[in-house]
Amino acid sequence: MKKSKAAVVHQQGGPFVIEDIEVQDPGPGEVLVRIAASGACHSDWHQVMGEIPKPFPAVLGHEGAGVVEELGQGVTRVSPGDSVMLSWFPACGTCFYCQREQHNMCETYRPFLESGTAMDGKSRLYLKGEPLTQFSTHSTFAEYAVVPEQACIPLDPEVSMESASLVGCAVMTGVGAAMYTAQIKPGETVAVFGCGGIGLNILQGAALCGAEMIVAIDTVPGKFESARAFGATHTINAKEDTLQALLDLTEGRGVDHVLDSTGNPKVQENAIYPLRRGGALTLVGVAPHDAKVTFDTFRMHHQETRVLGCFYGTGNCQRDFTRIIQLYKSGRLKLDELISRQSPLSEINEVYADMLAGKINRGVLTF
Ligand SMILES: [Zn+2]
Ligand SMILES: [Zn+2]
Structure with a gap:
């Protein structure tokens, strides 16, 4: 058992409170990781606000990197x-979905994403003897995490922990959405709603795929400088007539792809209209769990509009985390530039305030 500082959320709406918790020893197939850096993702905030409903108290955080400290029985990886990067949705490699190359649908781990526990149905984190809800099978807003060995992806120790931590969610999700979910092809036109941590990674994923026109759309024009650095060729202030602006850019036809990183149901609902015939809308951002949208299905039939859900970038963490690090090392993907605030865990509430105000690309917490 380890004593660990952790950011505990006691009730819906927060705040994060730094507490001394107990982290249990790793069980069979588990690994104790000393967390070095953790990104502050919007999905954690959805859980704080009850939009992803889970019990409190909870320790959140799911975008981490660190150093392996202890092994449970039978660990070989x-x-x-x-040094390791952590995946919040590991894949077993042998189940129905893994055998069909749909590792992000792995049915071995899916129940524990929902339960907020380790794989025996119990938490590995306790506060004064009371169990704490985990995020997925781990919680990275703590000095120590106990994770399944499949969640650990070896990291080149030359790469900084702060940059590598972001691979675990924002980069895999955004770059994967462009590469694997939308499958953007060279020469295509792409519009991206939202220029936060996920949106910037969709932009750089689209650029990596060879998209010719990449349009970044946001309500905060202050984000456009970063958007251009990450591959946007055009920007549109969402307070203007976005649909008309996109049609004007494409000779009235519309774009090949729209990718939504906002998770805002109103944005999602309207996002089919800027598509050309045969175009695809990819839903990347997390909507509130009870959100519903209405699509114009007559138009979708006539225009062969495709709407694609995207979970964790349709990725395979064991293959793709290493691939992302290789692309970063060869200068083809940016990681360092994603970080616009780096702060100790004790400043987690301020980091989230900055994120919600649209002031930062990604905040990273250090330990
Ligand atoms: Zn995330
Ligand atoms: Zn599986």
């Missing part, structure tokens, strides 16, 4: 001292 990593050794103590290894």
